[in-house]
Amino acid sequence: MSRFRNVLLVAALAALAAPAIAQTKATGLGRPALPEEIAAWDIDVRPDGAGLPPGRGSVKLGEEIYLERCASCHGEFGEGAGRYPVLAGGAGTLNKENPDKTVGSFWPYASTVFDYVRRAMPFGNAQSLTPDETYALTAYILNMNDLVKEDFELSKENFASVKLPNVGNFFDDDRETSEKAFWKPQPCMKDCKPDAPKILGRARALDVTPDSKTGPRVE
Numbered sequence: 618m619s620r621f622r623n624v625l626l627v628a629a630l631a632a633l634a635a636p637a638i639a640q641t642k643a644t645g646l647g648r649p650a651l652p653e654e655i656a657a658w659d660i661d662v663r664p665d666g667a668g669l670p671p672g673r674g675s676v677k678l679g680e681e682i683y684l685e686r687c688a689s690c691h692g693e694f695g696e697g698a699g700r701y702p703v704l705a706g707g708a709g710t711l712n713k714e715n716p717d718k719t720v721g722s723f724w725p726y727a728s729t730v731f732d733y734v735r736r737a738m739p740f741g742n743a744q745s746l747t748p749d750e751t752y753a754l755t756a757y758i759l760n761m762n763d764l765v766k767e768d769f770e771l772s773k774e775n776f777a778s779v780k781l782p783n784v785g786n787f788f789d790d791d792r793e794t795s796e797k798a799f800w801k802p803q804p805c806m807k808d809c810k811p812d813a814p815k816i817l818g819r820a821r822a823l824d825v826t827p828d829s830k831t832g833p834r835v836e
């Protein structure tokens with residue numbers, strides 16, 4: 618009996634150890650990614666400019682490329698054709714009922730524009746833009762939002778000098794401090810209200826259900 622138990626124990630230990638052994642052995646599938654493949658994926662640009670490729674592009678050149686490759690969807694002035702996204706305007710609307718969230722009114726960093734355009738636009742032909750074209754388009758979008766002048770040229774070197782107006786409204790999650798007052802380490806999970814709930818009104822008494830005479834006509 619005890620021998621049988623030992624056999625079981627050994628079998629169980631072997632089963633536990635098996636995945637660990639499998640993980641350390643090469644699977645024999647695939648191959649290491651080539652540096653060029655990693656470089657093709659590694660295209661993110663951070664707010665401090667890290668990740669920007671060398672290059673430059675003017676508002677003027679950006680306008681030319683924009684009219685050719687972007688305006689059909691985003692409108693000649695960034696106003697958005699049909700239901701395509703608006704890229705310019707909306708300043709001062711963020712606290713209104715229908716805020717116009719654009720690069721100029723809402724986005725925190727110019728790097729987001731560069732990164733997004735380079736990664737995803739023009740829609741349907743993503744990643745077809747050269748670094749210089751992306752600099753030029755970013756410059757033009759900033760210009761449409763009155764954030765840089767018409768003779769501005771954006772480059773890797775001066776990128777960090779561009780500040781977007783809404784940057785101050787983006788901050789790290791601060792709930793641990795700002796909401797500390799109503800955070801309870803041990804929240805009540807049972808019988809938390811001392812009294813039974815009180816019914817303050819009834820839908821029928823409030824007369825919220827339209828009757829056949831006053832309610833909307835349904836054909």
Ligand code: HEC
Nearest residue numbers: 686687689690701702704718719720734738739740741754
């Ligand atoms: C065929 C239509 C089309 C074309 C052409 C196009 N876009 Fe877009 N663009 C879109 C759509 C659709 C979205 C939204 C995509 C989403 O939310 O997933 C978008 C989103 C964007 C945004 C983000 C807007 C926001 O506030 O979320 C930017 C910036 C942008 N496009 C820039 C460009 C630039 C620059 C070009 C030209 C190189 C371009 N687009 C060409 C359709 C287009």
